[in-house]
Amino acid sequence: MSAPEPAIRKTLADANLQLAIYNNTGRFKENRRKAVAPEKLPEYQKLRSQAAAVKRHTLDFLDVYLMQLEAAVTANGGKIVWASTGQEAADFILNLAKERGHNLIVKSKSMTSEEIHLNERLIEHELEAVETDLGEYILQLAGQRPFHIVAPAIHLTRDDVADLFTEKLGIERDTVIENQAMTARRVLREKFMAAGIGITGANFLIADSGAVVIVENEGNARLTHSAPKIHIAIAGIEKLIPRMRDLGVFLDLLGRSASGQPLTSYTSIVSGPRREGELDGPEEFYVVLLDSGRTKVLADSQKRESLQCIRCGACLNTCPVYRKIGGHNYPWVYSGPIGKIITPQFQGREKDPWLPFASSLCGACAEVCPVKIDIPGILLQLRREHSESPQGSEERTMFRRWAWLMRRPRIYSFAAKIGLGFLGRKPNSWLKRVPWPANRGPLVAWLAERDFPAPPPKSFRDLWKERRR
Amino acid sequence: MAMVEVLERLGFEVEFRAAQTCCAQPAFNSGYHTEARAVARHFLDVFSDAETIVVPSGSCTSMITHHFEELFAGDAKQLERVRTIAPRVYEFSRFLVDVAEAGDLGARFPHKVTYHDSCHALRDLQLKAPPRALLSKVKDLELIEMETAEECCGFGGTFSVKFAGISGAMARTKMDSIVKTGASYVVSLDSSCLMQLRGALSRAGHKIETIHLAEVLASRD
Numbered sequence: 189m190s191a192p193e194p195a196i197r198k199t200l201a202d203a204n205l206q207l208a209i210y211n212n213t214g215r216f217k218e219n220r221r222k223a224v225a226p227e228k229l230p231e232y233q234k235l236r237s238q239a240a241a242v243k244r245h246t247l248d249f250l251d252v253y254l255m256q257l258e259a260a261v262t263a264n265g266g267k268i269v270w271a272s273t274g275q276e277a278a279d280f281i282l283n284l285a286k287e288r289g290h291n292l293i294v295k296s297k298s299m300t301s302e303e304i305h306l307n308e309r310l311i312e313h314e315l316e317a318v319e320t321d322l323g324e325y326i327l328q329l330a331g332q333r334p335f336h337i338v339a340p341a342i343h344l345t346r347d348d349v350a351d352l353f354t355e356k357l358g359i360e361r362d363t364v365i366e367n368q369a370m371t372a373r374r375v376l377r378e379k380f381m382a383a384g385i386g387i388t389g390a391n392f393l394i395a396d397s398g399a400v401v402i403v404e405n406e407g408n409a410r411l412t413h414s415a416p417k418i419h420i421a422i423a424g425i426e427k428l429i430p431r432m433r434d435l436g437v438f439l440d441l442l443g444r445s446a447s448g449q450p451l452t453s454y455t456s457i458v459s460g461p462r463r464e465g466e467l468d469g470p471e472e473f474y475v476v477l478l479d480s481g482r483t484k485v486l487a488d489s490q491k492r493e494s495l496q497c498i499r500c501g502a503c504l505n506t507c508p509v510y511r512k513i514g515g516h517n518y519p520w521v522y523s524g525p526i527g528k529i530i531t532p533q534f535q536g537r538e539k540d541p542w543l544p545f546a547s548s549l550c551g552a553c554a555e556v557c558p559v560k561i562d563i564p565g566i567l568l569q570l571r572r573e574h575s576e577s578p579q580g581s582e583e584r585t586m587f588r589r590w591a592w593l594m595r596r597p598r599i600y601s602f603a604a605k606i607g608l609g610f611l612g613r614k615p616n617s618w619l620k621r622v623p624w625p626a627n628r629g630p631l632v633a634w635l636a637e638r639d640f641p642a643p644p645p646k647s648f649r650d651l652w653k654e655r656r657r
Numbered sequence: 658m659a660m661v662e663v664l665e666r667l668g669f670e671v672e673f674r675a676a677q678t679c680c681a682q683p684a685f686n687s688g689y690h691t692e693a694r695a696v697a698r699h700f701l702d703v704f705s706d707a708e709t710i711v712v713p714s715g716s717c718t719s720m721i722t723h724h725f726e727e728l729f730a731g732d733a734k735q736l737e738r739v740r741t742i743a744p745r746v747y748e749f750s751r752f753l754v755d756v757a758e759a760g761d762l763g764a765r766f767p768h769k770v771t772y773h774d775s776c777h778a779l780r781d782l783q784l785k786a787p788p789r790a791l792l793s794k795v796k797d798l799e800l801i802e803m804e805t806a807e808e809c810c811g812f813g814g815t816f817s818v819k820f821a822g823i824s825g826a827m828a829r830t831k832m833d834s835i836v837k838t839g840a841s842y843v844v845s846l847d848s849s850c851l852m853q854l855r856g857a858l859s860r861a862g863h864k865i866e867t868i869h870l871a872e873v874l875a876s877r878d
């Protein structure tokens with residue numbers, strides 16, 4: 189499939205949306221920059237190297253650590269559920285809900301559950317699944333998917349939310365954000381109390397202690413995993429880190445990279461169901477470990493580092509392309525630079541071959557990534573795979589001709605002269621329209637957006653010759 | 658030509674090899690390694706015996722110093738050549754600051770300018786300080802930093818035509834921040850960024866000019 193051009197054009201032309209994306213990501217970006225500045229966090233680069241090294245090591249020995257995790261979770265009285273596909277993960281949850289007779293499920297924010305379209309599946313089977321993160325709740329009402337992996341509803345303004353609440357909840361229109369949050373809170377409290385199952389994601393899984401770590405700012409994840417009788421955490425297998433003592437490095441980086449917060453408001457470390465003598469917590473605890481394409485990436489030593497991601501969203505906030513086209517023009521739930529590299533790997537490169545090419549390779553993403561994923565390098569790899577596949581054959585012919593020309597300097601300089609001659613020679617005048625012999629292809633695309641500078645009156649080669657005379 | 662003038666003024670003997678064409682980046686960035694290799698080999702042939710190679714572009718420099726090795730991985734003979742040539746390749750401002758240890762070049766440029774960090778110069782070659790140091794020595798030049806100096810101009814080679822809409826939108830964002838400085842020139846190390854910015858500025862009817870660092874440094878009374 190080629191790029192969704194009309195949709196992209198629509199996003200680019202929507203001034204309000206552009207402002208919302210640019211300002212919100214800009215705020216995160218700026219807060220992050222301040223939080224990791226040398227004055228604030230002198231050890232930042234050391235932390236990054238350490239985090240990257242821990243992740244790399246874990247991925248290299250993932251099988252070992254997964255077994256360790258399973259042993260620890262089981263010892264704590266929980267259960268690991270292996271799901272090789274999203275379907276399997278959803279089936280497990282569906283069956284459990286049916287067996288236990290629970291019709292109401294509360295959920296905290298989880299991109300992994302978005303990835304497998306869990307809500308849709310649950311609703312299909314007439315279960316009620318309610319998102320409890322404010323942003324996700326808003327999106328669920330609006331029937332949209334997350335626009336951003338960390339801040340799912342950044343594209344909606346308070347006015348949008350006011351309209352939505354009026355329409356869906358039948359309340360009076362109110363544009364005060366605090367009141368909107370209170371409205372959601374009122375609705376959601378009841379759901380928390382009545383729900384039989386709470387589903388969370390996991391920011392980290394800790395092999396040596398069998399723990400699930402969930403970070404959040406609203407306290408809804410805490411209620412999700414502690415109020416209902418059953419807690420199910422769903423996570424990709426790459427969320428693993430070896431030891432509890434490795435966690436600190438990641439917590440230092442995650443909040444700061446995401447929003448500039450030294451630490452998010454709530455960090456839950458859940459390791460098993462309620463024990464004897466404890467007053468609260470779930471009776472049953474499950475960790476659903478999802479493969480769904482991940483082992484394929486793991487097997488690719490060159491692109492394996494894509495799995496190091498801790499989903500902080502920093503690369504989205506800094507990406508000049510994401511900041512223009514927003515989250516919904518990416519083909520999958522993961523948007524921005526990280527989406528650009530994992531979508532083709534998880535879902536197959538052929539489906540959206542344009543994706544790795546929709547980048548100026550500016551490298552801003554790699555610069556801010558807390559686990560040092562070489563995103564531009566992986567984009568280049570993906571481009572190479574494309575070019576070497578049948579899909580790249582047409583363009584290869586073009587590059588073959590180009591390479592031929594580039595090895596023939598005389599013909600090259602002659603061709604350049606002729607080419608530039610066609611583009612007009614008037615100094616200080618810009619090309620604004622396509623001249624007759626070139627009214628196709630790249631020049632048209634270029635001129636649709638900008639002018640083409642007039643070439644200098646004399647080429648460097650000519651000037652050089654004159655000078656040496 | 659401006660780069661030649663500056664280098665000669667510093668007493669370097671400058672030679673232009675007419676056989677040179679391209680660093681191979683367009684093909685490499687599009688994923689066509691075979692074609693890129695052919696062109697890169699031509700580069701190595703042309704420059705194999707040059708003492709020092711000064712490049713007026715961060716992007717081309719980065720291609721040679723950062724990607725040639727990857728391109729020739731598995732070809733021991735070419736790799737050997739890359740390893741002897743690449744260390745002699747310098748981006749222009751890096752050469753002036755680190756090798757020539759140039760301070761005041763006697764340049765005068767009585768204008769307000771703002772500086773655009775091109776992505777490869779900034780992130781691959783760590784060239785944040787050298788061009789600014791050189792600009793600070795130019796007589797009567799006032800450097801006004803824009804808010805988004807480090808943000809991409811949106812050129813990105815074939816990206817600029819394959820995704821012209823996005824590329825153009827990026828250029829306009831950058832342009833707005835240039836215009837806000839009130840500068841009459843925008844300076845950079847890469848002609849491709851300048852071409853992109855000039856196209857956007859001209860289309861929007863702004864009178865701001867684009868200029869390569871070498872041209873600023875070559876300007877005199």
Ligand code: SF4
Binds near residue numbers: 502556559
């Ligand atoms: S790729 Fe890096 S910057 Fe982007 S979300 Fe993942 S960890 Fe964060």
